[in-house]
Amino acid sequence: MSHRRLEWLKAATSYLDTWAFAPSRHDRGSLVSYGLALLLLIVPLNQGLAAPSKVVSINLCSDQLLLMLAARHQIASVSRLALEPHSSFMAAAAVGIPVNDAKIEQLLTYNPDLILASPFSPPHLLNLLTKLGFRVEKLPHRSNLEGIRDNIRLMAKWLDRKDQGETLIREMDRRLAEVESRLGHLIRTQSEKPVALFYQPRGYTSGSGTLQHEALILAGWRNLSAELGIVGYSGIDLEHLLHGRPDQLFTSAYTPGSESLAQRSLRHPALARITGGKPIVQIDYRYWICGGPMIIDAVESLANAHNPGGS
Amino acid sequence: MSSIEARDLSLTLGSNRVLRGVSLDLRPGEMLGLIGPNGAGKTCLLRILAGILSPSQGWVRIDGRPLQSLPAQARSRRIAYLTQAGTAHWPVSVERIVALGRLPHLGNWQLPGERDTAVIRRVIAQTDLHHLTERQFPTLSGGEKARVLLARALAGEPQYLLADEPVAALDLAHQLEVMDLLRQHCNHGGSVVVILHDLRLASHYCNRLQLLLDGETLAVGPPEGVIGDDNLKRAFGVKMREGVGAIDTAFSLTWVRDKPGEGQ
Amino acid sequence: MRPIHPRLLAGLLTLALIAVFFVSLFVGSSPIPVIRAAREAADGNASVIALILTEVRLPRALIALFSGATLGLCGAAMQGLLRNPLAAPGLIGSSSGAVLGSVAVLYSGLGTLFWLALPAGGMLGSLLATLMVYLMAGRDAGTSTLILAGVAINSLALAMVSLILNLAPSPYAVQDIVLWMLGSIANRSLDDFWMLLPGTLIGWLLLVGSGRSLDALTLGEETAYTLGVNLPRLRWRIFIAIALAVGSAVSVTGTISFIGLVIPHLLRPLVGFQPGRLLPVSALGGALLLLLADIAVRLFPPGIEIKVGVLTSLVGAPFFLYLILKTRRWQT
DSSP: HHHHHHHHHHHHHHHHHHHHHHTTOOTTTOHHHHHHHHHHHHHHHHHHSOOSSSEEEEEEHHHHHHHHHSGGEEEEEGGGGGGGGTTTHHHHTTTTTTTOOOOHHHHHHHHOOOEEEOTHHHHHHHHHHHHHEEEOEEEOOOOSHHHHHHHHHHHHHTOOHOOOOOOHHHHHHHHHHHHHHHHTTTOOOGGOEEEEEEBBGHHHHHHHTTTHHHHHHHTOOOOOOHHTBBSSSSEHHHHHHHOOOOOOOEOOOOOTTOOOOOHHHOOOOOHHHTTTTTTEEEEOGGTTOSSTHHHHHHHHHHHHSSSOOOO | OOOOOEEEEEEEEEEEEEEEEEEEEEEETOOOEEEOOOOHHHHHHHHHHTTTOOSSSEEETTTTEEGGSSSSSHHHEEEEETTTTTTSSSOOOHHHHHTTGGGGGOOTTTTHHHHHHHHHHHHHTTTOGGTTTTSSSSOHHHHHHHHHHHHHHHHHHOSEEEETTTTTOOHHHHHHHHHHHHHHHHHHHHHEEEEOHHHHHHHHSSSSSEEEEEEEEEEEEEEHHHHHHHHHHHHOOOOOOOOOOOOOHHHOOOOSSSSOOOOO | OOOOOOOHHHHHHHHHHHHHHHHHOOOOOSSOOHHHHHHHTTTOOOOHHHHHHIIIIHHHHHHHHHHHHHHHHHHHHHHHHHHHTTTTTTTTHHHHHHHHHHHHHTTGGGSSSTTTHHHHHHHHHHHHHHHHHHHHHTTTHHHHHHHHHHHHHHHHHHHHHHHHHHHHHTTHHHHHHHHHHHHOOOOHHHHHHHHHHHHHHHHHHHHTHHHHHHHHTTHHHHHHHHOOOHHHHHHHHHHHHHHHHHHHHHHHHOOOOOOHHHHHHGGGGGGGGGGHHHHHHHHHHHHHHHHHHHHHTTTTTTTOOOOOHHHHHHHHHHHHHHHHHHHHHHHH
């Protein structure tokens, strides 16, 4: 079956190559490749129009921004993960939209005028799509607030929805300012700020240059991991962690109802004792998988942990 | 009255009937030689007497008690068994191997006491091993190994000693030495069942011989009665050479050890 | 090597073990005043240094002590029973079976059913795998048959472990395979130690007093039988003891290879090759080796996390090759 698919694709692409130079040559013509060629004829017509109307996203990060910014009729398909509530912040909005598995045949059937991918999408797939004449855009990977704003503007531009983009950014900034003013009453100087860190299954933590770091700082915490010199995601030694005397631990494991050795490391009794019995606060994983406006929800959750149960 | 009685022993291994209705009696102070061609069932019979194999039919009584009903410790104190071509799986010292023979006399948590040490020392002297006590078993010669294993069996002070070809692969002098030790065991009131291939050794040392053929007893009794022309022909397919006079001269041992033997 | 007096040898090993145990409390990624920490811990003062000592270093040292001793002891018992210097829990399926059992329990979520569910899974898996190797190889298995059967069961268990981890709902499951296969005692807590303790202690107790029977087995099974050894009972006793002890240890530490192979082999000449005397000293030696390996692992700079099983394998694998070469020389 897959072998036949390959044959079919080969026939189609080689037909396309020859067609550019000799449109009258039909000697390859199996019915299938004819059909595909006819289908592909339409592609160039759609390109260059201002607002794309058949957008296909094959990556969770572009899925979420697409769902936030696009008009519903612009969206042809999102990736299957967009529907998964633990991964996707926009899972509810994605209900009813056709899902794809980033398979070439499937993508072709949508006849998209814009394909949204990530820098980590399979390069073979993206090359083939480009070769077939589709417009492919890769949404960059971002790990700070400024980058998130850039991504929103970029997506808004692609979709020709600049106003929606600016509205989204304004809303983000409004909520951030709210958090900041709320924290202003609690914390005055840098040294008064409590120390926290993200402790993940297998003893990993988020140092500087990560979304978690950005969110901790915005929520009025000092990030112990960054202060210990950790950059990016890295393991942290338990003794180092205890020595830093964190006031609060956060975790953000994507672990709905599952169990593993890695997750057991979060249950080490020393972790609870160092924070005076305060439980580790779980922050949803879906806020961080991709840089996006949902980071504000994470900042709000982190800020609420300053005064659990209160205000 | 100490004795081994076995009646109508039959043993079937797979589809093979190894023994068919063999009976055996061992009296106090007696050395009984089991002889017969290869595959006659001698080793199986000895294993049944040692309790390692259970007969398909028939029974064995040790001192009047059924063998199978004897607790392991009581059995191991009465009967010592010397396997054919016995060996040690670890290069343990000679002294430690001989000391293993005392296991039947030690309780679960009991350490070897003075009496155990004395018995071990006596057995080592009897078997002429005192200069070898620290040597590792694999470094010994074949004759020395056979003596060590025999010493191990004797260290248990068994009433009955069951030995499967204890002199196979030994040179003449060591054959006599081992047979003398077995004889000595009988002289001290023990009894021995020994499998032998050398009919001269058998008729010289044993009080009685039991000739097995195809899992049945062909003849049993004093050596001169068992080793006859008829039996030799039936069991081994051999006959006396022309010119040899009587059977008992043919099977008499024409050499002795060149040092004062304790055995005879 | 000449045998050392058994009490002297055990005494020396015990002293070394006590010393290394205390040293291991002093070694960690961040230097702490251990004596003061101990005093504060004794006073019930929950200071950071007391916490590091009692909740991080102590559990780690205790787990190294008990699982190392278990591996050494079980290796010696297995080698004595099978009269084969290459029979070790890691080679004949006990460890990989324990991993399979623990993995099956943990990732199916049964681990939270009751306190000892995880080690119970390890024990059951260990027992089944060991029995399968034993049945496949036969009672009087030679070295090569035994190892062949061990390889087959080990790969089967490993394949099933990978399958379970791949199908497990947890996204961390697949990465956990490293922890299970290489063995680690980093970041363990006292809870883990309490989980490991019952099975290992019962296993050890079962092995106590089996030394004489193993000594008798030196002369082969028939002779051992006529010396009064109840062989079927001995076999079951040792298999169950190993399953309980190794199963519990592995369910907490993963497979730590080669200790059960190397330690009995190194110590055997020192006890005059007597399987019975080898048991206690192998337990001491195994604990010593694992504690030392774990100290060595902690000496690497932070950020470089070497699993303790990697270290024992680095020492053990060449040793195993040497053993094979030596065995080959005997045979030719």
